[in-house]
Amino acid sequence: MPAAIQKFGGSSLATPEKIRQVAEVVARSHSAERGSVVVVSARGEETDVLLSAAAELGAAPPPRELDQLLATGENAAAALLAVALHDRGLPAVSLTGPQAGIRVSGTHGAGMISAIDTSRLRAELGRGRIVVVSGFQGGDGRGEVITLGRGGSDTTAVALAAVLGARACEIHTDVPGIYTADPRVVPEARVLPTVDAAVMAEMAFAGARVMHSRAVELAASHDLDVVVRGTFSAEPGTTILGRSADMLETQGPVTAVAHDMNIAMALTRSDHARDGLAADILTELARSAVPIDLLSFGAPDGPGFRMGFALPGSRLPAAREALDRISARLGCATEVDEKVGKVSLVGVGLLNRPDCTARLLAVLARLGTTASWVSSTNLRVSVIIPLDRVPDAVNALHQEFGLGRDDLEAQTLVTA
Template sequence: MNTTVDVLVQKYGGTSLQTLDCVRQAALRVAAARRCGSAVAVVVSARGSRTDELLRLAADVGATEPSRELDQLLAVGECESAALMALTLNGLGVPAVSLTGHQAGIQTTDRHGDALISRIGATRVQAALDGGEVAVVTGFQGVDRAGDVATLGRGGSDTTAVALAARLGASACEIYTDVDGVFSADPRILPAARCLPWVQPGVMAEMAFAGARILHSRCIELAAMEGVEVRVRNASSQAPGTVVVDRPDGQPLETRRAVTAVTHDTDVARVLVHCRDSHRDLAPDVFEVLAAQGTVVDLVARSGPYENEFRMGFTIRRSQANSVRTALHELTASFGGGVHFDENVGKVSVVGMGLLSRPEYTARLMAALAAAGIPTSWISTSQLRLSVIVPLERTVDAVETLHREFQLDRHEPAAAVSTASRQTGTSATSGRSATA
């Protein structure tokens, strides 16, 4: 590897490449980074709604479940984007080559539709960079042990970009999207939400898991493990964006404001399992069913060993409910029990640092929602996240209520902002944080 040249990885999402003009604007940004002396590798998603269009095509011929052939089809979107980006860069006089996941040496596990990256060879990527070319790599895809295309699932292109940055020893991984950065709440539903100049990796991972759609939790977890600095920026502006990085500012944790953001997730189903046989512990069987389908579980509660009936509740993604519905019904029915799915719920989370050590934050959350007349059911607490289940139709109201309760529309004290500015390289006037 050529260690004398700084390597920068940039990733462009679907909305950042939606039109040919968007592709050209992204190419101009790549060219500018290259003129500054960096060797640039670019990771691209499918343009606009291309993946959804391909999924509809597959559904029209009866293919709805993940499979080898569906992955073959879905990979087309990223291949199209990579070729268009490389052609545009070459047209601007910037040498570029497009590479599929296979050509870039991205090896994955064997699970179609939700594979994990196991290794990146990157031989051709590094050769392109050493030869003065921009390497444009397809996100979201790699090849499994059989040599077949395997897609990485939700957030896959972000994960590709971070993994490639780690493999190349890049100085940073810039994620370009259609918003100015990471916000204290979803700005599409809450105009008072503010862009955060920095977010700690652990907090960002919790925000992503709890519903913030800007980055996927797998991407941030990988960045934290590999020491990759992630920057989230708007592809259509020069806004400084958000840096996902630890901030060793010397300020004790106990005296910092604890809350960073409020997130929400409407892709939620609440599942209730019960069995009259109190001597049968169905929990291991339930989790085996969920694990077999790669179903993500949150907010788990269950009955104790001395109760008359086995009962267990948890939340999963509503979009994954159909994949486990039949198996859970068959499991519980075989022991004289049943399962109920409630899909009319949303999850709202307060995310920050040291929340479990401050029980007053849980009290404030519950009191604020009660005062607003918003019913709550299950609640989960940890050092990084307080999550509560609310009726689906009150989800936005709950976000607004908690954003106001924890004063996330207010600036962080000037001293803290100044420290964040030194860490991220932004000015004190542009570097704002929304902690409370």
């Protein structure tokens, strides 16, 4: 029988008392017959504390040293939870990412899991131990630790569930599930009982913080369900379906409103357009593991070249370095605006429903807000607006599409 896979976020492990409570949650679900693997994030605000300490000692800490430093947060959390499990009479062992066989490739701070050697994990499970794994990290095969970037612990848990043959992966967090909008911004937001993996991936990329898009995409590729629930809540939470749900055309196309207030918009210009310039710019950003969104380029107003795109705030320092190299090598000038936010409608079939985009823009107009950038796909319509207008826009859109009602427009129906 495949092992049970659970992941606990940093807020669930912030204090010794909470670690004891997590140990109780693990104990209740643990079965000696199938075993348990638990993935943990760094405790509370530990990652921010470590980053602040590094910033005090150096203006630009080397990425390799940051990975060495940040990995200690997850390692400490894993060891402390193992201690708490031992205290409850449950045999447990903590493993770092490399000790758990997680092989990572790519750059420091933005690695990607390339393989997992499960021999150590299976051996520890065979000894009857609960295995507590440090999330967010792995080894590159040369003895170097590489972290996975934001949401890396979710990705670690899903990857382990996939290679160990689990049917589902449980993500325990400080909220009771996936909401129709951020409940801190929209008090009327509701928990979705189920959500399609493709829709959830778009929600995550659009700014929903409960899970990272990489973890959702990985789960979907392995037909793995992911259950997101509150660590200390009895509520069932939200199931992210590893298989596509059957949708009815009469159902509302909008599932949720997502927003991201930690982005920047970049506009790159050159007086001289040439074939391949856009590819050169994107290649340079890719080398620095900088994901982009809302890409558009061309020269609609005359000669020259112009390309705009959104950048995640977490990768902005790396993006600025890449853009500086682009400017020096390719003769481009780039402006970066950090006083903007992204608001997105997420759902299904949105390209066939232009009325959704029209209603979005009409809502912004009623608020006296104009979108500086609009992009649409079949699963998402996103706009860039001034940062200080984001909360009002999210609330108004949530109301416009009826996402707080009992007959939730976006409710997903699953047929047998």
